[in-house]
Amino acid sequence: MDTTVRVRFAPSPTGFLHIGGARTALFNWLYARHTGGCFILRIEDTDLARNTREAVDVILDGLRWLGLDWDEGPATSDPAGPSKGDRGPYFQSMRSSVYARRVQELLSKGYAYEHEGAIKFKMQREPVTINDLIVGEVKRELTDREAEDPDFVIVRSDGQPVFHFSNVVDDLEMGVTHVIRGEDHLSNTAKHIVMFRAFGVEPPKYAHIPLILNPDGTKMSKRDKGALLSVYQEQGYAPEAVVNYLCLLGWSPKDNREIIPLEEIVARFDLPQIVRHNARFDMAKLLWMSGEYFRLMSNDRFYELATEALTKSGLNVQSFPDSYVRAAIETCKGKLKTLSELPVYAGFYFTDEVTYDPEAAARLFTPQNIGRLAGLREAFAGLASFTAPELESRLKTMAAQLGVKPSELVHPLRLACTGKTIGPSLYHLIEILGRDRVLARLDRALAWAESRSK
RNA sequence: GACCCUAUCGUCUAGUGGUUAGGACACCACCCUUUCACGGUGGCGGCCCGGGUUCGAAUCCCGGUAGGGUCGCCA
Numbered sequence: 001m002d003t004t005v006r007v008r009f010a011p012s013p014t015g016f017l018h019i020g021g022a023r024t025a026l027f028n029w030l031y032a033r034h035t036g037g038c039f040i041l042r043i044e045d046t047d048l049a050r051n052t053r054e055a056v057d058v059i060l061d062g063l064r065w066l067g068l069d070w071d072e073g074p075a076t077s078d079p080a081g082p083s084k085g086d087r088g089p090y091f092q093s094m095r096s097s098v099y100a101r102r103v104q105e106l107l108s109k110g111y112a113y114e115h116e117g118a119i120k121f122k123m124q125r126e127p128v129t130i131n132d133l134i135v136g137e138v139k140r141e142l143t144d145r146e147a148e149d150p151d152f153v154i155v156r157s158d159g160q161p162v163f164h165f166s167n168v169v170d171d172l173e174m175g176v177t178h179v180i181r182g183e184d185h186l187s188n189t190a191k192h193i194v195m196f197r198a199f200g201v202e203p204p205k206y207a208h209i210p211l212i213l214n215p216d217g218t219k220m221s222k223r224d225k226g227a228l229l230s231v232y233q234e235q236g237y238a239p240e241a242v243v244n245y246l247c248l249l250g251w252s253p254k255d256n257r258e259i260i261p262l263e264e265i266v267a268r269f270d271l272p273q274i275v276r277h278n279a280r281f282d283m284a285k286l287l288w289m290s291g292e293y294f295r296l297m298s299n300d301r302f303y304e305l306a307t308e309a310l311t312k313s314g315l316n317v318q319s320f321p322d323s324y325v326r327a328a329i330e331t332c333k334g335k336l337k338t339l340s341e342l343p344v345y346a347g348f349y350f351t352d353e354v355t356y357d358p359e360a361a362a363r364l365f366t367p368q369n370i371g372r373l374a375g376l377r378e379a380f381a382g383l384a385s386f387t388a389p390e391l392e393s394r395l396k397t398m399a400a401q402l403g404v405k406p407s408e409l410v411h412p413l414r415l416a417c418t419g420k421t422i423g424p425s426l427y428h429l430i431e432i433l434g435r436d437r438v439l440a441r442l443d444r445a446l447a448w449a450e451s452r453s454k
Numbered sequence: 455g456a457c458c459c460u461a462u463c464g465u466c467u468a469g470u471g472g473u474u475a476g477g478a479c480a481c482c483a484c485c486c487u488u489u490c491a492c493g494g495u496g497g498c499g500g501c502c503c504g505g506g507u508u509c510g511a512a513u514c515c516c517g518g519u520a521g522g523g524u525c526g527c528c529a
Binding site: 010011012014044046047116117118119120130135138139140141142143144145146147152153154155156157158160162163164167182183184185186187188190208210211213215217218219245248249250252254255256257258275276277278279280281282284285286287288289291295334335336337345392395405406407409410411413414420421422423424425426427 | 455456457458459461464465466467468476477478480487488489490491492521524525526527529
């Protein structure tokens with residue numbers, strides 16, 4: 001008997017990927033990788049009017065961004081296109097014959113009947129016991145409404161199967177062994193279990209994971225800030241951080257660590273350790289983690305992500321020598337929490353149009369400081385080697401001669417070179433900009449002050 | 455309304471009958487420092503309430519309360 005674990009993520013292409021859905025996908029993926037099983041991606045696109053290829057791409061792109069690769073499922077967003085795996089098609093819109101066959105089976109077995117053009121499933125009235133791997137044993141009784149009419153529609157009068165039915169049929173046909181999904185499906189699981197039995201098979205194992213809530217504890221819907229995975233993609237969070245953070249929402253390594261390599265999470269992840277209560281989404285912690293990941297990441301990877309972000313922001317990074325770009329970007333590594341901060345933080349490297357922070361200019365470009373800047377300009381012009389250590393010692397020498405703290409010179413100098421009061425290490429940034437640019441920028445600052453004094 | 459799940463600092467969590475209830479984010483203070491960030495040190499802050507069980511409950515049981523979910527020809 002084949003005991004390979006088969007799990008699936010079965011999103012509906014609605015045009016967005018909810019952060020809770022992303023975590024459901026992640027937990028399924030983790031369980032598949034942990035057990036050496038198979039992770040299936042199935043697109044539940046039964047709502048034809050609403051589903052588009054773009055909506056499917058949102059899901060595929062989101063999963064790829066997170067690094068969650070699927071062993072079976074669509075290769076593209078085209079329902080009729082290529083796929084991986086031999087249990088397809090993996091788009092529900094392509095599986096109508098399967099549903100028709102399975103409806104027929106229930107009909108002939110007497111588990112379903114036609115009613116006003118629709119087909120309803122004969123649901124049992126007795127309580128159904130769910131043995132959930134996370135929640136434990138749940139005895140689900142009928143609600144008062146259900147008690148009035150326990151049967152439910154599985155095929156609409158227009159011939160379209162409803163979610164509960166197609167979902168169960170596909171899990172059955174695709175050999176899904178573990179259904180890991182949001183707790184919002186726990187109550188419905190009774191229906192699913194009874195349908196599996198009607199088909200004459202044992203239902204899969206169920207694992208209902210707690211939900212992700214807003215910071216205020218209310219349900220997180222598309223409308224809420226931070227509810228969509230796309231915001232983290234667009235804001236330039238480190239995808240590794242999003243994955244790591246999501247792992248920690250409902251699961252814990254229990255050893256007080258937070259930053260954990262994925263391989264290790266894969267090795268240690270298991271269903272029973274998942275907590276049972278809902279979690280509120282803490283953007284601040286994710287932001288912190290994103291910063292940590294950027295700091296820890298290799299220079300090559302950061303360079304890759306950073307150039308992409310800079311280019312996207314409109315900076316003409318390509319026109320600079322690669323060695324220059326690399327050096328510039330490395331001075332920013334570990335200083336930012338998201339890539340979206342990068343254009344503002346490092347833009348001065350890639351444009352000579354330095355605009356001075358008005359408040360800082362008023363405070364720092366005083367006549368006295370401008371005089372000192374002029375002195376610094378001459379000193380830098382005459383430097384034998386234009387390197388960070390040389391620049392630092394030259395500046396400190398001058399500060400000593402003037403009898404002031406180095407910071408008295410540093411702040412105006414930074415403003416002249418970058419237009420800002422914050423940024424990468426000053427001496428390194430100056431070295432990378434190079435003598436020509438730096439002298440030009442000092443001249444500009446001097447001219448700026450000159451024009452202001454008139 | 456009925457049914458189901460849950461309940462430890464503001465947030466994420468460790469904790470499974472005996473702990474000064476631990477860690478992380480956030481926040482505050484100080485240190486480091488060319489800015490910012492990082493790092494370091496310290497601080498603030500918690501077992502929802504009420505009954506049991508027990509020599510002893512955050513931990514077990516019951517009841518409240520609160521939050522979440524489900525009862526669709528939505529998914």
